[in-house]
Amino acid sequence: MMRTFKAYFKKEIIESIRQYRYVIIAIGIVFFAVSNPILMKMLPKILSNQMSADLSSLFVVTRRAALINHIGDLLEIGFLVIIFTLSSTLSDELISKKLVFPYSKGCSPAQMVVAKFIHHVLATSLIIVLGFIINYYYVNILITGDDVPFLSYMLSAVLVGVYFMFNIGMCMLFSSLFKKGFVAGLISIAVSYSLIPISGINAIKAYMPYRLISAATAFSIEGAVTAIITAAAVSTLFIALTCYRMSKAEVI
Amino acid sequence: MLRVEGLKKSYKDFEVLKGIDFEVPKGCIYGFLGKNGAGKTTTMNILTGLIGFNGGNVFYDGKSFKDNKRSILSMIGYVPQDPVFYGYMNAYEYLKFIGGLSGMVELDIKRRSEEVLSIVGLKEAAKRKVGGYSGGMLQRFAIAVALFNRPKMLFLDEPTSSLDPQGRMEILSLIKELKEQGITVFFSTHILNDIERVCDQVTILDKGVVLVSDELKALKDKYIKPIYDIELEEPCEEVAAKIKSLEWVQNVVCHNTMMSVYVSDIEASKTKLLGIMADSGAAVISYSLRKSDLEDIFIRLVNSDENL
Numbered sequence A: 001m002m003r004t005f006k007a008y009f010k011k012e013i014i015e016s017i018r019q020y021r022y023v024i025i026a027i028g029i030v031f032f033a034v035s036n037p038i039l040m041k042m043l044p045k046i047l048s049n050q051m052s053a054d055l056s057s058l059f060v061v062t063r064r065a066a067l068i069n070h071i072g073d074l075l076e077i078g079f080l081v082i083i084f085t086l087s088s089t090l091s092d093e094l095i096s097k098k099l100v101f102p103y104s105k106g107c108s109p110a111q112m113v114v115a116k117f118i119h120h121v122l123a124t125s126l127i128i129v130l131g132f133i134i135n136y137y138y139v140n141i142l143i144t145g146d147d148v149p150f151l152s153y154m155l156s157a158v159l160v161g162v163y164f165m166f167n168i169g170m171c172m173l174f175s176s177l178f179k180k181g182f183v184a185g186l187i188s189i190a191v192s193y194s195l196i197p198i199s200g201i202n203a204i205k206a207y208m209p210y211r212l213i214s215a216a217t218a219f220s221i222e223g224a225v226t227a228i229i230t231a232a233a234v235s236t237l238f239i240a241l242t243c244y245r246m247s248k249a250e251v252i
Numbered sequence B: 001m002l003r004v005e006g007l008k009k010s011y012k013d014f015e016v017l018k019g020i021d022f023e024v025p026k027g028c029i030y031g032f033l034g035k036n037g038a039g040k041t042t043t044m045n046i047l048t049g050l051i052g053f054n055g056g057n058v059f060y061d062g063k064s065f066k067d068n069k070r071s072i073l074s075m076i077g078y079v080p081q082d083p084v085f086y087g088y089m090n091a092y093e094y095l096k097f098i099g100g101l102s103g104m105v106e107l108d109i110k111r112r113s114e115e116v117l118s119i120v121g122l123k124e125a126a127k128r129k130v131g132g133y134s135g136g137m138l139q140r141f142a143i144a145v146a147l148f149n150r151p152k153m154l155f156l157d158e159p160t161s162s163l164d165p166q167g168r169m170e171i172l173s174l175i176k177e178l179k180e181q182g183i184t185v186f187f188s189t190h191i192l193n194d195i196e197r198v199c200d201q202v203t204i205l206d207k208g209v210v211l212v213s214d215e216l217k218a219l220k221d222k223y224i225k226p227i228y229d230i231e232l233e234e235p236c237e238e239v240a241a242k243i244k245s246l247e248w249v250q251n252v253v254c255h256n257t258m259m260s261v262y263v264s265d266i267e268a269s270k271t272k273l274l275g276i277m278a279d280s281g282a283a284v285i286s287y288s289l290r291k292s293d294l295e296d297i298f299i300r301l302v303n304s305d306e307n308l
């Protein structure tokens, strides 16, 4: 029953290792997990060289501020890295006709799409959690004051993971629709970023994926449950549409 | 094994297949012949379920393709014109992936991998990345992949066109071996020689229409008519008229001292023509039998010359 799912899940693992996808994503995420606290540590010193002493004392960096800053970095650079690494996941298979053999062997398009989605979400989530742990460690040894409990920070990691799940789902849909992975990536990013200002509107605020980030930076799940459910539902919709598209696509 | 009825396929307003019919008997090697753009690949993509069609019907063992697609797909194998694999895998890994998709168990996958790789002669290269294979190796690996889940029928789209003469011979003898194992082989080509070497049946496709579909032998008997080219020292009108009146001579074309004799009965011509020439007293400089081959048939057919 699940044979396409299993075959493709394994294939994605082999592919991600051989094409250094894990390494690229890990570098994109772990680099900032380490560099961010170092920069935050040095920031007051850099500023104090340029400002009067009493002004620079306003820029006291606490642990909480450093962790929040890291989440911000992750959403900029880490996000781009992840989206562009994954945006060719279906377009490349289609355009280079790699699906001819699998489809002629009775591959189930839906199982393939779901296998890819679950693989990508799991892989990025694990790397994100790893990044958060590393970041927490460095923040704790470099910076003092305004502590955030470890578990609260892990909760933030999960919320960020859900936010990425939403974006990966969207990215896969675009990847199945556009010939170039690069285009699929650009559009995903454009849509995702344009949702951020809209997320301020009170009437829809609670449903928007960006609510997850607000909750992550507040280190609290409060008010984010609706957003989690919405993100899960919309991701499912994206994936269902992707499955439909892949079952209709001419692979040759 | 396979019956195609009134199959139609269009891309927008362009009708690629204009209602084609043919039937492939079980256990034969079936040649599918046509010029570039005739619609060979399109037909094979339809028959292997990769693209849809706009009209007509396809039956495998009497079962409609539309209603039994999955079960039918599991008994056919396809070697596309330009096979593409996941180049970062080696041959074993790719076969394992394909075996997994086909629902085979681990042990069977291992055994079958060894089998198909030795059938196509790729055992030594099996641990190398498929991305580094040469054109001929890719073609052979594609056959291994197509054969992997023991299909009853194998489709090959121009399997020999990108190969050197030796590679072509290897593929052709492989095709013959497959037939001996009871696999029905359907292959497209524009190399007539390949068809003459191995095929039992042929369909000639041109501009989306089937021109002929018959057994190779019947096709030859029907269309191949021996022609004698005879050169005389003198102009040949007189002799030509005499020969033309013979019962087993269909036509004589005369051009100066050259004469072409179209005979309808090869056996009679072999035993009698030379004697008649000698009796006529004409001075013969050369005398030769031109055997028209599949190539002639093909060219004459696709040029829609009714006067074969």
Ligand SMILES: Nc1ncnc2c1ncn2[C@@H]1O[C@H](COP(=O)(O)OP(=O)(O)OP(=O)(O)O)[C@@H](O)[C@H]1O
Pocket (backbone or CB within 6 Å): B011, B014, B016, B034, B035, B036, B037, B038, B039, B040, B041, B042, B043, B081, B190
């Ligand atoms: N996806 C497509 N969209 C539009 N036209 C197509 C498409 N695929 C094939 N065609 C057209 O259909 C016709 C038949 O193509 P097909 O590939 O079946 O020919 P072929 O007989 O396999 O030729 P070749 O010997 O070159 O491989 C061609 O004119 C081609 O341009």
Ligand SMILES: [Mg+2]
Pocket (backbone or CB within 6 Å): B040, B041, B042, B081, B157, B158
């Ligand atoms: Mg072709």
